[in-house]
Amino acid sequence: MLKKLLSTLALGLCLSGPGLSGPALAETNIKFTLGWKTQGSDAPFLLAQQKGYFKAEGLNVTIDQGEGSAATVTRIMSGAYDAGFGDVNAIIQNAATRPGEVPIMVYQLWNKPPFAIVSKKTTNITKPADLVGKKLGGAQGTPTTRLVTVLGTLNKVDMSKVAIENMGPNLQEPMLIKGDIDGALVFNITSWFNLINNRQDPAKDYNWLLFGEFGLDLYSNGMMVSQKLIKENPDAVAGLVRAVNKAAVEIGLDAEAGVKAVLAYDNLAKEELERARMKFSYEQLILSPEVDRLGLGDVDDARLARSIGIMVEGYQLTATPKPEQIFTRQFLPPPADRKLAYKTN
Structure with a gap:
């Protein structure tokens, strides 16, 4: 009887013991x-x-x-x-x-951050120094908007000479397309396809200033x-x-x-x-x-x-x-x- 009880306990321990290599018995x-x-x-x-x-x-x-x-x-x-x-x-x-x-x-x-400034190629924004004198549109509180000042500081840009207008994320691409802003503070994986939905060519007609390429390797x-x-x-x-x-x-x-x-x-x-x-x-x-x-x-x-x-x-x-x-x-x-x-x- 004792031998049977010990065998049962041992089996229970084997089935319920901790470990990261297999699924749990109970869902x-x-x-x-x-x-x-x-x-x-x-x-x-x-x-x-x-x-x-x-x-x-x-x-x-x-x-x-x-x-x-x-x-x-x-x-x-x-x-x-x-x-x-x-x-x-x-x-x-x-x-x-x-x-x-x-x-x-x-x-x-x-592994790489999606934080970017998208702009029409005609605006010629390819590096942080090009932001001086430009107007950017950003959704308040997003990482791209919050970190653009850090981007400027790291790249020795006088951010007092960069205008940033707060706007809803749904307005960024339409205002960029219309020319109401020079650049939009975006997630590239979102904005790229928003532009496509607005019948734009994000590769041919737009520049993408990626934060990760200018010191914000997040x-x-x-x-x-x-x-x-x-x-x-x-x-x-x-x-x-x-x-x-x-x-x-x-x-x-x-x-x-x-x-x-x-x-x-x-x-x-x-x-x-x-x-x-x-x-x-x-x-x-x-x-x-x-x-x-x-x-x-x-x-x-x-x-x-x-x-x-x-x-x-x-x-x-x-x-x-x-x-x-x-x-x-x-x-x-x-x-x-x-x-x-x-x-x-």
């Missing part, structure tokens, strides 16, 4: 928020759901559309969501005052999770990361799989437009020498520390968060599993 519910309305750049999360990669990890993931990449942070801080796709810089901003409540980035997807969007989820169910976090990583790597080799996942999630999405946006996210924001070196999802520690310093200056934060309050690599799969091979076609 874990996770509420996940995207960064905005359905876009092609959401494909890694939507493919992981559609192909059952979350399910295989013992996760029941509910994905909702978002209200902005910064809002992902506040949604998770409120307790309404467990995880989401959002901007690491918003984590930095909130960590300065509420370090115990902010989510932690566990998979840094966009990280951007990735997958973040609540501190509560990390503490209470680290296995679920590891499974979430594995599933998304598997999908992100797969899309690099099979773009159509990503497109199909986007359309399966939202049949109102425009197939051609979102295919192009998904490819843009890979080619302009994800692929980089750093990703080749470190693999998808990871960061360079020294670069992250510099990024935090830039945000502290740009947002005049009263405290400087530590890198470990912003990002953890403890849930990342091995580097070999995060190697991105990308097919351009």
